Amino acid sequence: MDYLKELNKSQHEAVVETNGPALIIAGAGSGKTRVLTYRIAHLLNQGARPSAILALTFTNKAAREMKERISEIVGENTARYLWMGTFHSIFLRMLRAEHEVIGYPSNFTIYDASDSRSLIKTIIKGFQLDDKTYKPGVVSSRISMAKNNLITPQAYAQNSEVRLADKSMRMPAIAEIYKEYAKRCFLSGAMDFDDLLLKTNLLFRDRPEILEKYQQRFTHILVDEYQDTNYAQYLIIKKLAVHHKNICVVGDDAQSIYSFRGARIENILNFQKDYPSHKIFKLEQNYRSTQTIVNAANSIIAKNKRQIPKTVFSEKDRGNNIKVISALTDNEEGFLVAQEIAQTQLRDHYRNLDYAILYRTNAQSRIFEEALRKRNIPYKIYGGLSFYQRKEIKDLLAYFRLIINPWDNEALKRIINYPARGIGQTTLAKLETAAVNAEVSIWKMISGMPENNPMNLNKGIIAKVLKFRGLIQGFAKIAIENDAFDTAKTIAEETGILKELYSDKSTEGLSRHDNIQELLNGIQEFTLNAKEEGRPDKLENFLEDVALLTDQDTDKDEDKDKVTLMTVHSAKGLEFKNVFVVGLEDNLFPSAQASEKKSAEALEEERRLFYVALTRARENAWLSYASQRYKWGKLDFGSPSRFLIEMDEQYLDGDEIGGSTSASQNPFQQQQVPGNRQITGSKRQPVTPGIRRSTDFVSRKLIEARKANQPGTGFESDDPNKIMQGMTVEHQRFGEGKVLKIEGVPPNKKATVFFKNAGQKQLLLKFAKLKIKG
DNA sequence: CATCGAATACTTTTT
């Protein structure tokens, strides 16, 4: 078998020793995916049936890529029968197959995070609780925590530990909210993400014969990214593996960075205890990064107490030292990063796709976007609001959802008055209250009309509601008889959504129209593929695919040669020649309250996050931070991350970019504040408290710096008071425009401007960057 | 009931 020759010794062992429990510790860049794919291919070559192999990943993308690579070895006709996918998609498939047992319709809806948040909000309102104490986000994460730990609403109510925690947060009613939430989801025929795992567990608990069926079916189970599994996932795997015990988990405890969504690093740490007869394989050679990067990353997590001992090493060159970018302001940070990209590109002939900028939060991307745009460096951003989260897309999808599953209350509430058809909040509230009281879905309530009218709606309103009902019923019929694309097109046209967006000539309106078109194109592609491959091509089938899809999963051609901007979390599993880790103040966590003491575990995870970020780089890494940045309109002072300060000198480049050495290029040099972080000799000093006391001095210097034609800004506003009606002005993003109206008094003075390229905009003058042209 | 403008809150990370 040729493919085995491509493996080193430990990789080879991990691939061929397929009997019994196996723990594969795969350090960053150690060829994990290769081992996993070859192991599966090897199983198949040894005669295992593909449908008996269950392989679980964390992202659709990982599953797809692995499937492709396995196809190349064993052929597509074998690979297609593998049970390979994300935890959520595999168990969704299982739950749909077993829907009768759990009392759900087969076409149950998946509520995404915003659906479940809005339902929680409704419940909080219905209970007449104060939504300032009961923040939907917090309540939602409590419920999610409960589900991930398999605590049902009944168990929650009796669990003194969680109840006590709720009380200490002054939210004793969470148990009630959870119960109501679960009930309403059930009445809507809906599950949220966490339900997919919870209900699978309950199914296995309550129906041993079904568990038995799957235990027999899967002779081999493989789990990728095992360090990121939560309790619910852990238990599913454990139960399924009972019979054959051929469970192979792959992961790296050093890359466990998902505790916030319930991931338990204990799962991988305790695997050896769970399965005493296990074999352990350690993939320790890093084929990705230079020695400098590997060693620097190792040095960071070396301080962590809880980890599986291993020595990750690289046999590549020592490579360049890691460069430090020390910027005074956020804008300067963006400028310096863009400048570094441009300079290294010229010098070393890198392409745009060789670069990634990694940050902690999506909101940090803007500064770098602007800086790259100014230099005409093409870039792409992952994360932020995904395609499927845009309003117009969610609206159209809500129609689809309601047609497939009319019980879906969240979908119904979204569209019953979109486009406007005279069914307002009051009517909707009446309908919902009546539905809740009768313990049915809103649609059931509407179905009983006009004979049943417990909420005293007047004739005109009833007529409007019935018209809506007829519309949906008509669509439902079309959906049964036609393929997904025809149905979707009919809906988009007949509801008037397409027309409404088409007539909206503003920039937003145009892009919304484009998005709808793109969705329709996607559905068309789905339909064509389905027809070709003989799969069902109905709207229902499209919707199943789309529920668990994120747009991280789609790679577009036009995105080929671009600089990548993404969060450290979403960069996991990827690699780039050159990586900028930016916003490195206060433990890579800009919004952390400096005073709040972090638990030891949280600090260890911060280290691992840093480790993940650094090990994405093949050749060069930059670490950058800004001393001052604007955070919700106010100046915020940051000290460099403790990891930067702790890191051994030998890995760092002595010439700090934007620091003391590049004075000639850096107009900020003169404004550098005494006491700010500088390299003096070989020992760097952390920021002294003194800097915080001299706030006035610093902000005065900062304002001066901004006035002195700061490189990162490049566009200075003229005095807002001088902007008058009729003037021609230039905006930094929208281009040239004419001032139609000025209104309000400072600081809320506003201008209505008509831009040639961007249409009419209202701008708040204290923020908008406008220059007077004539 | 819809629309507009003003006030307010909001920022980890994601299947």
Add this chain to the structure above:
DNA sequence: GTATTCGATG
């Protein structure tokens, strides 16, 4: 800076 919500007005 932006998204969302609330209240006044038509």
